[in-house]
Amino acid sequence: MIPSMGRIHAIAALVGALHVATQAAGADEPVCTCRAPGSLRVELGGTTCLATPAGPRLARCTMDVNILSWQILDAPCTVSLGPPTPRQRLAALTTARSERPRTSPLL
Numbered sequence: 001m002i003p004s005m006g007r008i009h010a011i012a013a014l015v016g017a018l019h020v021a022t023q024a025a026g027a028d029e030p031v032c033t034c035r036a037p038g039s040l041r042v043e044l045g046g047t048t049c050l051a052t053p054a055g056p057r058l059a060r061c062t063m064d065v066n067i068l069s070w071q072i073l074d075a076p077c078t079v080s081l082g083p084p085t086p087r088q089r090l091a092a093l094t095t096a097r098s099e100r101p102r103t104s105p106l107l
Contacts, residue, residue, distance in 0.1 A: 034061035049077035
């Protein structure tokens with residue numbers, strides 16, 4: 001059985017409409033991210049602190065010819081110290097005890 005021309009035109013119009021609809025829905029740019037150590041993802045244009053041979057430096061996520069990469073900036077990272085972790089407190093106590101001068105109980 002050969003389909004009629006009207007039916008072929010209707011199918012072609014439907015396929016064309018679906019194609020246009022999917023193109024319009026997918027018109028948004030994909031979200032591109034750079035990966036930093038520790039599974040950190042930074043969006044295109046965002047910055048984070050990365051370890052470099054010159055010490056910690058601010059780096060920006062950039063794209064060059066469809067390849068994401070880090071652009072190291074001249075600015076050093078701003079680092080703030082939080083409260084010590086339990087492991088750091090234990091290490092400090094252990095170090096402080098081992099550095100204490102030993103005295104004889106008889107003296």
